[in-house]
Amino acid sequence: MTDTVDDVDFPYAEDASKQEKISALQERLEVLEAQNEEMRDKLLDANAENNKYQQKLERLTHENKKLKQSPLFVATIQEVTDDGVIIKQHGNNQEALTEVTDEMKEDLEPDDRVAVNNSLSIVKELSSETDVRARVMEVTKSPEVSYADIGGLEEQMQEVRETVEMPLEHPDMFVDVGIEPPSGVLLYGPPGTGKTMLAKAVANETDATFIKMAGSELVHKFIGEGAKLVRDLFEVAREHEPAVIFIDEIDAIAAKRTESKTSGDAEVQRTMMQLLSEMDGFEDRGEIRIIAATNRFDMLDRAILRPGRFDRLIEVPKPDAEGRELIFQIHTRNMNVADDLDFAALAEDTENASGADIKAICTEAGMFAIRDDRTTVQRSDFEEAWEKIQAEEEDDEVSKTFA
Numbered sequence: 001m002t003d004t005v006d007d008v009d010f011p012y013a014e015d016a017s018k019q020e021k022i023s024a025l026q027e028r029l030e031v032l033e034a035q036n037e038e039m040r041d042k043l044l045d046a047n048a049e050n051n052k053y054q055q056k057l058e059r060l061t062h063e064n065k066k067l068k069q070s071p072l073f074v075a076t077i078q079e080v081t082d083d084g085v086i087i088k089q090h091g092n093n094q095e096a097l098t099e100v101t102d103e104m105k106e107d108l109e110p111d112d113r114v115a116v117n118n119s120l121s122i123v124k125e126l127s128s129e130t131d132v133r134a135r136v137m138e139v140t141k142s143p144e145v146s147y148a149d150i151g152g153l154e155e156q157m158q159e160v161r162e163t164v165e166m167p168l169e170h171p172d173m174f175v176d177v178g179i180e181p182p183s184g185v186l187l188y189g190p191p192g193t194g195k196t197m198l199a200k201a202v203a204n205e206t207d208a209t210f211i212k213m214a215g216s217e218l219v220h221k222f223i224g225e226g227a228k229l230v231r232d233l234f235e236v237a238r239e240h241e242p243a244v245i246f247i248d249e250i251d252a253i254a255a256k257r258t259e260s261k262t263s264g265d266a267e268v269q270r271t272m273m274q275l276l277s278e279m280d281g282f283e284d285r286g287e288i289r290i291i292a293a294t295n296r297f298d299m300l301d302r303a304i305l306r307p308g309r310f311d312r313l314i315e316v317p318k319p320d321a322e323g324r325e326l327i328f329q330i331h332t333r334n335m336n337v338a339d340d341l342d343f344a345a346l347a348e349d350t351e352n353a354s355g356a357d358i359k360a361i362c363t364e365a366g367m368f369a370i371r372d373d374r375t376t377v378q379r380s381d382f383e384e385a386w387e388k389i390q391a392e393e394e395d396d397e398v399s400k401t402f403a
Contacts, residue, residue, distance in 0.1 A: 152323020
């Protein structure tokens with residue numbers, strides 16, 4: 001109900017003069033206009049926020065709709081005929097004749113990749129995105145890591161060089177002896193022990209094409225997509241022989257096979273089968289060497305560990321005291337450390353530290369010196385850094401326990 005004039009609380013006394021009443025009413029009007037402007041701004045902000053949430057709701061609704069749809073499978077066009085299109089589904093190599101519209105048939109050619117549904121009807125044509133991903137994994141700039149930057153792994157470095165570098169640089173030596181060069185090397189051990197650094201050093205020291213990828217990058221939502229990417233990777237390597245393929249976190253696609261019937265596990269196993277075929281199949285692999293790394297050796301399938309796929313299984317353990325001393329010297333080469341710093345004593349104090357831990361210790365020690373406004377890193381800085389890193393690792397273990 002609208003207030004009457006008698007209900008309005010006027011901002012002036014009844015006995016005020018006419019001029020005082022006008023001034024009071026003008027002040028009240030200015031206040032109301034300011035409040036109205038403020039409310040208008042809040043309304044605009046609320047509308048903008050509402051629009052943002054509406055867009056987010058529409059996006060989530062669209063994604064939810066896509067997730068409820070039937071899964072799509074990747075297939076390759078084998079032949080375009082008058083009766084339809086012959087496709088070959090990836091993964092199980094099933095061939096089928098499917099009908100398509102005349103408009104779609106004009107756009108399809110043999111070897112084109114398409115997405116099909118459960119009834120093997122073509123849903124859409126796929127671009128050559130996989131080829132692009134495979135080529136992007138080629139390392140064009142060598143990492144700034146050499147064998148001189150790796151400490152405590154002399155035996156492992158020697159075995160890697162014999163497996164990867166020697167067959168590429170001196171193949172005649174193997175011909176003279178009458179043996180096939182080792183085909184691949186698997187590096188396994190705890191995190192931070194230098195497995196990836198060894199691969200980077202190989203990339204830096206050899207003139208071969210270096211292709212780097214992670215096992216998790218081979219897991220895709222389309223059935224058959226991971227296997228296709230594996231084929232493309234080896235095809236890129238063949239085009240640029242001699243080549244070295246480095247697969248990090250190989251346990252992501254080469255875990256022990258189980259009886260699981262889920263589509264995700266089945267797709268991972270298809271990808272692993274394709275990798276096994278490329279590593280040791282009917283076709284000659286050529287001048288392609290493979291390096292793989294894993295923290296979970298116990299999870300790997302026995303099929304990928306047999307000779308012919310990985311001829312060298314090299315454990316990369318945490319460094320011993322002598323190795324830790326050498327790693328400290330490597331990571332402090334460019335640091336301004338105290339003249340009386342005893343690296344041997346530091347190595348003894350940092351038992352069970354990995355190479356990555358030692359690098360972190362050196363960085364943290366430098367930060368402690370900067371915090372104290374010093375340009376020289378002292379023994380106490382390294383001790384405090386080791387204590388800090390140990391405390392962080394303990395906190396991480398506790399959080400995992402209660403997660």
